[in-house]
Amino acid sequence: MTRPNVTLDDVAQAAGVSRSTASRAINGGQRVSPEAQVAVDDAIARLGYSPNPAARSLVTRRTGSIALVLPEPDARILSDPFLAGLLRGVSDGLMGTDLQLVLLLARKGERPGxxxxxxxxxxxxxxxxxxxHREDHLDEQLADAQLPVVFVGRPFVDSGVPYVDTDNTAGASIATTRLLARGCRRIGTVTGPMDMTGALDRLEGWRQTVSEAGLATDAVTHGDFTVEGGARATAELFETHPDLDGVFVASDLMAVGAMQVLADLGRRVPDDVAVVGYDNLGVAERTTPRLTTVYNPLVQMVAAATETLLAMLDGGPAPAQPRVLTLTPELVEGGTA
Structure with missing residues (x-):
């Protein structure tokens, strides 16, 4: 139990070391012998000493916190399983440390930078x-900052900042290949926002695969990774291209909206139109029929990013992994394709 009247001098005296040695042992152990470190640790435990956070931050220049930056409106954290999974994953990754998590979200009308x-x-x-997003410019603005930073998702500018991502181009190709294998010959896509690298890569994977099959690549509309955005984009897509027999939708949330629109149009899934989504973070299991989708390895991405950041905070390189880590997506069969 912590005793509020215990001072650093008390710890130093109990450990048999100088006050400066006790301070260094408490604040990181730099230039402290193993024997002195053990003596100070033992004295802290016996006396119930708790360092003053403000004083400690002056010595270590540490705040004891890290930020999770999600440049999205706060309402999306509650509705988007990808964003919710990020928050939960980083929080879980900090278990066993003394670090606090600070969540930074986008604010409407926020000044750039x-x-x-x-x-x-x-x-x-x-x-x-x-x-x-592209207009956030966080990849550029943080490139030369004296701050350990890890991105989840490929930045627009490769400035040397470590990042973890899934191979979105390959994932979109997997989804489109599944539609081709079913026999679809008029395949469209609903993309994510075109100011995000993941959405751009998924569009490119769809385009490459459809083009290599000798099919047209004109059936494209743009969504925003929400159910409503997926519905709006799908309605636009089928108004312009009513002959489509397959659709790759760049997120499962948007695929839910797409399937609602197809039902309203009297198009049966998958008999009339086959649909493949992307993410497999819980949404696909709740559709009827179950959505065929591509697994986005979010748990592994967040774990790798958190592990990398913690290693950087300790002054070391990313543990047993390169600066850029790209994970492989997989097809998850359902009943929509």
Whole structure:
């Protein structure tokens, strides 16, 4: 139990070391012998000493917190399983550490560069950035910051910042190949936002695969990774291209909206139109029929990003992995293709 009247001098005296040695042992163990470290640790345990956080931060220049940066409206955190999974995964990854998690979201009308200025001003010890958009410019603004940063998802600018991603181009190709194998010959796509690298890569994977099959690549509409956005984009897609017999939808949430529109149009899934989504983060299991989708390895991505950041905070390189880690997606069979 912590005794509020125990001071650093008390710890030093109990450990038989100088006050400066006790301070160094408490604040990271630099230039402290193993014997002195053990003596100080034992004294802390016996006396119930708890360092003053403000004083400790002056010595270590650490805040004891990291930021998870999600440049999205707060309402999406509650409705998007990818964003919710990011938050849960990073929080779980910090278990066993003394680090606190600070969540930074987008604000409507926020001044450009506000988030980057906050991160560069010493409020946190490091950051994980995900769901970033081109206009955020976080990849550029944080490239030369004296702050450990890891991106989840490929940044627009390769500035040397570590990142973890899934091979979105390959994942989209897997989805489109499944539609081709079913016999679809008029295949469209509903993309994610074109200011995000994952959406651009999924569009490219669809386009390459359809083109290599000798089919037209004109049936494209753009969504926003929400159910409503998927519905709107699908209605637009079938208004322009009513002859489609297959659709690759770049997220499962958007695929839910797409299937609702197809039902309203009297198109049976998969008899009239086959549908493949992307993510497999719980949404696909709740559709009827169950959505055929591509597994986005979010758990592994978040674990790798968190592990990398913690290693950087300790002053070391990413543990047993390169600066860029790209994971492989997989097809998850359902009843829609």
């Amino acid at each position: 506000r988030t980057a200025r906050y991160l560069r001003s010493g409020h946190v010890d490091g950051a994980i950035v995900a769901s970033h």
